[in-house]
Amino acid sequence: xxxxxxxxxxxxxxxxxxxxxxxxxxxxxxxxxxxxxxxxxxxxxxxxxxxxxxxxxxxxxxxxxxxxxxxxxxxxxxxxxxxxxxxxxxxxxxxxxxxxxxxxxxxxxxxxxxxxxxxxxxxxxxxxxxxxxxxxxxxxxxxxxxxxxxxxxxxxxxxxxxxxxxxxxxxxxxxxxxxxxxxxxxxxxxxxxxxxxxxxxxxxxxxxxxxxxxxxxxxxxxxxxxxxxxxxxxxxxxxxxxxxxxxxxx
Numbered sequence: 001x002x003x004x005x006x007x008x009x010x011x012x013x014x015x016x017x018x019x020x021x022x023x024x025x026x027x028x029x030x031x032x033x034x035x036x037x038x039x040x041x042x043x044x045x046x047x048x049x050x051x052x053x054x055x056x057x058x059x060x061x062x063x064x065x066x067x068x069x070x071x072x073x074x075x076x077x078x079x080x081x082x083x084x085x086x087x088x089x090x091x092x093x094x095x096x097x098x099x100x101x102x103x104x105x106x107x108x109x110x111x112x113x114x115x116x117x118x119x120x121x122x123x124x125x126x127x128x129x130x131x132x133x134x135x136x137x138x139x140x141x142x143x144x145x146x147x148x149x150x151x152x153x154x155x156x157x158x159x160x161x162x163x164x165x166x167x168x169x170x171x172x173x174x175x176x177x178x179x180x181x182x183x184x185x186x187x188x189x190x191x192x193x194x195x196x197x198x199x200x201x202x203x204x205x206x207x208x209x210x211x212x213x214x215x216x217x218x219x220x221x222x223x224x225x226x227x228x229x230x231x232x233x234x235x236x237x238x239x240x241x242x243x244x245x246x247x248x249x250x
Contacts, residue, residue: 002029002226002227002230002231002232003029003030003230004026004029004030004031004084004085004226004229004230005029005030005031006030007030007031007032007084007085008031008032008033008034008076008080008081008082008083008084008085009023009026009031009032009033009034009083009084009085009086009087009229010033010034010035010036010072010073010076010083010085010086010087010125011023011026011033011034011035011036011086011087011089012035012036012037012061012063012072012086012087012088012089012090012117012121013036013037013039013042013063013089013090013091013140014033014035014036014037014042014045014046014058014089015037015039015040015041015042015044015045016039016041016190016191016192017188017190017191017192017193017218018089018140018185018188018190018218018221018225019035019037019042019045019087019089019090020041020042020045020218021217021218021219021221021222022087022089022218022221022222022225022226023035023045023046023049023056024045024048024049025219025222025225025226026087026226026229027049027052027054027055027056028052028054029226031084031085032054032055032056032080033046033049033054033055033056033057034056034057034059034072034075034076034079034080034083035056035057035058035059036058036059036060036061036063036068036069036072036090037058037060037061037090038060038061038062038090040060042058043058045058046058055080057075057076057079059071059072059075061090063088063090063113063116063117063118063120063121064112064113064116064117064120065120066120066123066124069120069121069124070124073124073125073128077128082128082132083125083128083129083132083135084135084136085135085136085137085138085229086121086125086135086136086137086138087138087140087225087229088117088118088121088122088125088137088138088139088140089140090113090117090121091113091114091117091140092109092110092113092114092192093155093192093193094106094109094110094152094154094155096150096151096152097151097153098151099151099153102153102154106154107153107154110154110155110157110158111154111157111158114155114158114159114162115157115158115161115162115165118139118162118165119165122137122139122165122169122180125137126169126173126178129173129176129177129178130173130176130178133177134176134177134178134179135177135178135179136178136179136180136228136229136233137169137178137179137180137181138180138181138182138183138225138228138229139162139165139166139180139181139182139183140162140182140183140185141159141162141163141166141182141183141184141240142155142159142184142185143184143185143186143242143244143247143248144156144159144160145159145160145162145163145182145184145240146160146163146184146240146242146248147248159184162182163182163184163240166180166181166182166238166240167238170237170238170239171238174237174238179233179234179236179237180237180238181228181233181236181237181238181239181240181241182239182240182241183221183224183225183228183240183241183243184240184241184242184243184244185216185221185243185244186215186216186242186243186244186245186247186248187206187210187215187216187244187247188215188216188217188218188220188221189215189216189217189218190218193215197215209247209250210245210246210247211245211246211247211249211250212245212246212247214245216243216244216245220243221243224241224243228241
């Protein structure tokens with residue numbers, strides 16, 4: 001039930017980290033993968049999939065621009081027929097900043113990518129699914145969508161809102177065959193979070209407080225990602241799934 005043979009999955013933010021790992025995992029499970037990202041390394045992700053005998057396409061996409069999101073979905077439909085599942089993963093991680101020092105431009109940029117980008121993708125995908133017998137959406141939130149960390153106010157605000165959008169849309173479209181959930185990763189080692197892993201004070205404090213005692217590899221998110229996008233999760237919608245090595249279980 002977790003196979004994706006003859007299905008098409010759209011992945012945003014597929015250049016590195018969780019997005020790349022998920023794109024490769026979907027392809028390994030048989031899916032054709034459409035990747036949208038502003039980072040041209042997403043093209044490398046598509047090439048890796050094709051080199052392994054899979055089907056993948058990359059289109060440069062800024063998720064803050066609805067016209068580019070619409071173009072991404074249209075290209076996917078033109079090339080593969082339809083979209084069966086979408087993993088809205090594109091996002092940015094602003095530098096830690098005390099609340100009273102957060103600039104308006106920093107706040108606006110974080111909200112534009114991490115929240116409005118998800119909103120843009122969801123609207124386009126839901127419209128497509130309403131005309132094509134349903135589908136699945138998985139949004140990348142974060143444990144910052146269920147708890148708060150100091151000096152991360154814009155990110156916390158955006159990710160809490162992603163959780164809210166997920167719930168709101170899920171209850172609206174459940175009877176139209178559209179399932180919508182959110183993934184809330186803990187600390188995952190990716191190019192985006194690498195500066196944190198290089199910060200000895202931060203990582204020492206994190207490891208001391210972490211029950212599992214380490215950060216995750218991007219591939220460790222893929223089991224939950226594929227499950228939630230598969231038929232095995234047919235009764236699962238409107239929920240946020242925390243994958244954090246028990247960081248928030250305290």
